[in-house]
Amino acid sequence: MGGGRVDCDVLVIGGGIVGLSTAHALSRLAPGTRVVVLEKEAGPARHQTGRNSGVIHSGIYYRPGSLKARYAVRGAAEMVKFCAEHDVPHEVTGKLIVATDRSELPRLHALVQRGRENGIPVRELGPAQIAEYEPEVRGLAAIHVGTTGIVDYTTVAERLADSSGAEVRYGEGVELISRRPSAVAVRTSSGLVVRAKALVNCAGLQCDRVARLAGDDPGMRIIPFRGEYYDLARPELVRGLVYPVPDPAFPFLGVHLTRGIGGGVHVGPNAVPALAREGYRWSVVRPRDLATELAWPGTWALARRHWRYGAGEMHRSLSRRAFTEAVGRLLPAVSERDLRPAPAGVRAQAVLRDGTLVDDFLIREAPRTVHVLNAPSPAATASLPIGREVARRALEHLRA
Numbered sequence: 001m002g003g004g005r006v007d008c009d010v011l012v013i014g015g016g017i018v019g020l021s022t023a024h025a026l027s028r029l030a031p032g033t034r035v036v037v038l039e040k041e042a043g044p045a046r047h048q049t050g051r052n053s054g055v056i057h058s059g060i061y062y063r064p065g066s067l068k069a070r071y072a073v074r075g076a077a078e079m080v081k082f083c084a085e086h087d088v089p090h091e092v093t094g095k096l097i098v099a100t101d102r103s104e105l106p107r108l109h110a111l112v113q114r115g116r117e118n119g120i121p122v123r124e125l126g127p128a129q130i131a132e133y134e135p136e137v138r139g140l141a142a143i144h145v146g147t148t149g150i151v152d153y154t155t156v157a158e159r160l161a162d163s164s165g166a167e168v169r170y171g172e173g174v175e176l177i178s179r180r181p182s183a184v185a186v187r188t189s190s191g192l193v194v195r196a197k198a199l200v201n202c203a204g205l206q207c208d209r210v211a212r213l214a215g216d217d218p219g220m221r222i223i224p225f226r227g228e229y230y231d232l233a234r235p236e237l238v239r240g241l242v243y244p245v246p247d248p249a250f251p252f253l254g255v256h257l258t259r260g261i262g263g264g265v266h267v268g269p270n271a272v273p274a275l276a277r278e279g280y281r282w283s284v285v286r287p288r289d290l291a292t293e294l295a296w297p298g299t300w301a302l303a304r305r306h307w308r309y310g311a312g313e314m315h316r317s318l319s320r321r322a323f324t325e326a327v328g329r330l331l332p333a334v335s336e337r338d339l340r341p342a343p344a345g346v347r348a349q350a351v352l353r354d355g356t357l358v359d360d361f362l363i364r365e366a367p368r369t370v371h372v373l374n375a376p377s378p379a380a381t382a383s384l385p386i387g388r389e390v391a392r393r394a395l396e397h398l399r400a
Contacts, residue, residue: 071382242256
């Protein structure tokens with residue numbers, strides 16, 4: 001039954017892992033705070049949180065001192081601890097980052113240095129040592145990162161919701177936000193009105209729209225990138241986690257091999273423009289979403305700057321043979337028959353007006369409001385520290 005009115009201290013929009021971590025942190029930092037979480041889907045973690053490769057990232061890729069580096073390193077340790085305390089299946093597996101071409105060796109060495117700057121233990125490997133970890137993987141050199149792990153983030157999100165003490169309401173899409181000096185009022189698709197002293201926007205793929213509903217100019221747009229995955233029909237080919245050396249010009253890590261908690265091996269993702277914010281297949285096209293993307297100057301600037309990279313990703317999306325060739329550089333034994341299509345994910349990537357891909361987590365504030373405007377990978381890994389920071393800022397608005 002729709003309608004009704006609810007009063008609370010903090011209203012969180014978004015029932016993904018960052019929104020639920022924020023609710024969880026509020027209950028720890030300020031016991032007794034009344035928190036409501038609104039999620040438009042019928043349950044938690046239906047988008048980015050529940051549609052990724054389930055990796056607890058070490059933090060090795062991220063610029064020293066950045067929020068991503070600090071929160072991922074801290075968050076990985078906290079995530080393992082949370083999972084142990086809340087009976088969430090997880091495993092600290094370690095991973096290999098493998099150079100398959102001489103041109104990648106300087107980037108691999110730079111990752112070793114970055115890992116050490118970020119306080120992450122890294123072991124350098126030659127070809128024979130690679131084979132000790134992964135007999136079927138080929139490379140010129142690699143690094144082993146011991147703190148990487150795997151987990152089911154949907155289960156983590158469910159545990160966060162259960163332990164937060166918040167009132168979580170599903171099936172409540174936000175349609176109207178009215179902000180006054182003393183409070184913020186939100187009306188949902190069912191007619192429910194929630195009145196709060198502070199608002200937190202953790203809406204992920206919709207976060208820029210929620211910011212504009214609140215009357216704020218976020219200065220960015222979410223451009224959705226679909227990541228397509230395959231399941232490996234012969235999971236025995238891979239023992240753990242194997243990554244290529246990423247290109248630092250892009251926030252995407254490249255096609256990698258990830259053994260999941262259930263024992264299967266995920267292959268992917270690539271990164272192609274999605275034709276809808278929640279466009280998990282090429283056939284899903286939403287004109288409103290597409291119009292928003294095409295109207296943003298940053299979309300065109302991004303396309304001009306990175307069209308060659310984008311063309312390669314599109315080719316691998318449309319050709320299983322091309323995708324197999326990309327995987328084959330790491331895993332020569334793989335064939336097209338080994339790749340079975342698996343559910344895709346969509347990354348909410350913030351893009352500035354000039355076409356810059358926002359590289360770090362982005363949190364902005366407005367009166368009585370905290371907006372989380374860029375929280376793609378490794379946000380799930382970093383969700384506990386992110387939630388704590390967002391909760392701290394929200395509490396400051398309560399005291400104002």
